[in-house]
Amino acid sequence: MTVFNKESFNDKHLLITGATGGIGYETAKIATELGASITITGRNEKKLYKIKEELENSNQDASIYAHISDLTKKHDRESLLKQAAGNLGPVTGLVNAAGIGGGDTVERLSEDDLRNILELNFTSTVLFTQAVYNQMIEKQHGTIVNVSSLSGLRGTYGNSAYSASKFALTGFTQALAVEAIENNIRVNAVCPGFVNTQMARDAISRKGKRQNRSFEEQLKIVEEGLPSGRLTEPEEVANTILFLLTDAASNIIGESVKISGGSVMR
Numbered sequence: 160m161t162v163f164n165k166e167s168f169n170d171k172h173l174l175i176t177g178a179t180g181g182i183g184y185e186t187a188k189i190a191t192e193l194g195a196s197i198t199i200t201g202r203n204e205k206k207l208y209k210i211k212e213e214l215e216n217s218n219q220d221a222s223i224y225a226h227i228s229d230l231t232k233k234h235d236r237e238s239l240l241k242q243a244a245g246n247l248g249p250v251t252g253l254v255n256a257a258g259i260g261g262g263d264t265v266e267r268l269s270e271d272d273l274r275n276i277l278e279l280n281f282t283s284t285v286l287f288t289q290a291v292y293n294q295m296i297e298k299q300h301g302t303i304v305n306v307s308s309l310s311g312l313r314g315t316y317g318n319s320a321y322s323a324s325k326f327a328l329t330g331f332t333q334a335l336a337v338e339a340i341e342n343n344i345r346v347n348a349v350c351p352g353f354v355n356t357q358m359a360r361d362a363i364s365r366k367g368k369r370q371n372r373s374f375e376e377q378l379k380i381v382e383e384g385l386p387s388g389r390l391t392e393p394e395e396v397a398n399t400i401l402f403l404l405t406d407a408a409s410n411i412i413g414e415s416v417k418i419s420g421g422s423v424m425r
């Protein structure tokens with residue numbers, strides 16, 4: 160279900176990172192249904208081109224450019240932006256959905272996990288955003304949505320590295336939002352709790368293992384702990400992201416929009 164009309168994104172070029180993942184894929188799918196031209200990116204080549212084909216098959220008019228990139232690599236970030244703009248024109252909307260989970264309790268956290276999580280979820284996301292932002296400044300127009308997390312608003316058990324990376328992203332969102340609005344560029348974040356994707360399933364499995372519980376047992380505990388009684392679906396996050404990208408959200412700036420099933424209310 161979506162609240163948008165078919166022309167909501169005509170003449171818009173959205174660049175969606177993490178498009179081979181659950182949230183990025185749903186964002187790409189709905190964006191093409193709403194008339195956006197999209198650049199999709201991820202590392203998994205087979206999956207990325209399959210998604211491109213699937214979206215083109217269901218939308219004959221869709222303009223989709225797919226580009227493989229590892230966002231932790233400077234060369235990949237540069238070529239992604241150059242090729243995206245070359246193929247579909249300047250990027251008018253950026254969705255930073257690429258991210259990784261993992262890590263452990265602080266006593267067991269490995270240096271590699273800490274560095275890798277911060278590298279993608281924060282440093283590389285900031286550097287890529289900076290490059291896109293500088294292009295948007297030239298046009299004095301654009302919108303950016305960072306996919307942060309409820310973990311970017313409060314700490315939870317066994318989640319220190321991921322949580323730190325998302326707190327950093329939330330802080331970056333707010334600081335950039337204040338600067339960017341002077342250039343008519345809006346920046347916001349979405350902060351979902353558990354979303355029904357591979358990342359959440361992995362996190363629930365890890366948590367279950369620590370407690371000697373099966374995935375199903377741990378999932379039941381997670382769902383029972385949520386006022387809504389269920390995980391968020393990726394489509395629900397995608398619709399929130401897309402709303403923030405439209406002019407209907409034109410005075411929403413620097414927000415961290417929670418999608419928590421009622422679990423976090425402040």
Ligand SMILES: NC(=O)c1ccc[n+]([C@@H]2O[C@H](COP(=O)([O-])OP(=O)(O)OC[C@H]3O[C@@H](n4cnc5c(N)ncnc54)[C@H](OP(=O)(O)O)[C@@H]3O)[C@@H](O)[C@H]2O)c1
Binds near residue numbers: 181200204
């Ligand atoms: N699922 C949740 O419960 C949840 C909750 C709150 C926030 N989030 C955030 O939502 C975003 C999307 O998560 P998801 O649930 O859709 O996870 P997902 O299904 O695991 O997707 C993760 C995406 O990130 C991409 N990625 C990973 N490493 C990359 C790298 N080095 N360079 C480029 N792309 C890379 C993956 O691409 P490849 O597979 O092609 O490498 C994939 O497209 C993440 O930022 C996550 O932190 C998720």
